[in-house]
Amino acid sequence: MKRKVSYLKLIVPRRRGLPVRLALLLIWLSCATAAWWLAGRCGRALLPPPPPQTLDHFRRNRSLKSYLDNITVLIEPSSTVCSLSRKVEVLVLVTSSPQRFLQRQAIRATWGKHVPTYFVLGLDGPSVEDLMVDNFVEAKAYSDMIVFQFQDHYQNLTLKSALMMQWTTARCTEHLEGMMLFKTDDDVLVNPWILRQVLEENSGKDLVGYKKLNNYLHRDEYNKWHLPRWLYRQDFVPEYLSGTGYLIKGSKLSKILNTAFEIPIINLEDVYFTYVVSKARLGYTLTHDRRLSPYKPWLPLECMYWGLASMHSLSPNEMLNAWPSIRVLGEKYERGDAKCRYFVDNIWSELYLY
Numbered sequence: 556m557k558r559k560v561s562y563l564k565l566i567v568p569r570r571r572g573l574p575v576r577l578a579l580l581l582i583w584l585s586c587a588t589a590a591w592w593l594a595g596r597c598g599r600a601l602l603p604p605p606p607p608q609t610l611d612h613f614r615r616n617r618s619l620k621s622y623l624d625n626i627t628v629l630i631e632p633s634s635t636v637c638s639l640s641r642k643v644e645v646l647v648l649v650t651s652s653p654q655r656f657l658q659r660q661a662i663r664a665t666w667g668k669h670v671p672t673y674f675v676l677g678l679d680g681p682s683v684e685d686l687m688v689d690n691f692v693e694a695k696a697y698s699d700m701i702v703f704q705f706q707d708h709y710q711n712l713t714l715k716s717a718l719m720m721q722w723t724t725a726r727c728t729e730h731l732e733g734m735m736l737f738k739t740d741d742d743v744l745v746n747p748w749i750l751r752q753v754l755e756e757n758s759g760k761d762l763v764g765y766k767k768l769n770n771y772l773h774r775d776e777y778n779k780w781h782l783p784r785w786l787y788r789q790d791f792v793p794e795y796l797s798g799t800g801y802l803i804k805g806s807k808l809s810k811i812l813n814t815a816f817e818i819p820i821i822n823l824e825d826v827y828f829t830y831v832v833s834k835a836r837l838g839y840t841l842t843h844d845r846r847l848s849p850y851k852p853w854l855p856l857e858c859m860y861w862g863l864a865s866m867h868s869l870s871p872n873e874m875l876n877a878w879p880s881i882r883v884l885g886e887k888y889e890r891g892d893a894k895c896r897y898f899v900d901n902i903w904s905e906l907y908l909y
Contacts, residue, residue, distance in 0.1 A: 609710045610822060613786060617819035622705075622714055623721060630694045630702035636671035637727035643734045645754055645802075646727060647672040648719045651741040652707045653679045653690055658741040661871035663697065665878035669747035669885075670737075674700050675719050677707030709779070712798070713824040717815065720808045731805035735763075739800035739865060744851075744874045748885040749864040753846055757802070762833055764801030766843035768794050772826075786821045794834065796841055797849040798825030799867040810837065850908035857884060858895035862903040 694700040833839040851866040852859035857880035
């Protein structure tokens, strides 16, 4: 019968005594720790430089109001749905950027025809000269672009969202009481028929969207949603609405914006406006509606699309390919034909999304 031999005894012979064995074990552990530390250092050194976050200006100035006071609108439609219509139930403002012409065209060719939709963007660089001639021509051709004089960058999305609220309160003053602002992105496919259901079922609610619960903030500078501790000390956010698409009651816009003027700005606009300002400071209710989804179906089946009011991360081609089925279902829905009702009510699940 073979005797079991401790691996520790193979490394440190027993005859050398307990003190010697402990000393050798300590040396072995120190070497292992040093090797682990060195491997981590070397691995980090081999990584490419972290992506530019352009957050340094927030070190100098955290006042949202001072930023907005120095940003002017360069291009906007001469007339909007708020100046032409007696009643506006929803206004859709889409965050875009100068180079994303194909995304805007895909929206114009699909769901943008069915709800009042405008695109909000800044400049490619820090000066007016960085506004491309193509954007001037595009704005004149479609009359649906709002261009502000600030550098269009992902880390300036909080500024862009604030400008959207400010513009809406100024241009849609008479409609704010009965209207909702839908803030979304240019890679989001909207189902106008289901969006109307969401509006009807959540009438009077403060903010409506896809609620994220108990999330830890990203401190890794390589992460797209990096939020440095010097901008926001808390590591944990109890709840907020995904920035891919959420509704704000029109009558709450001014209060949210004016309150934000009192709170230091951070670069994550959804965390800032829906949690820090609206929930934590104002006590507004964040209503979860899974139909305003930050995900998209992993199978291009029409009934999967029909179960959502909005879906995220679609390329222009994906949007154009999915739209015909949604439009046909929408036209049938208007005639009282609920083709996908059984699937949506009994089979549809968020497991079908990614």
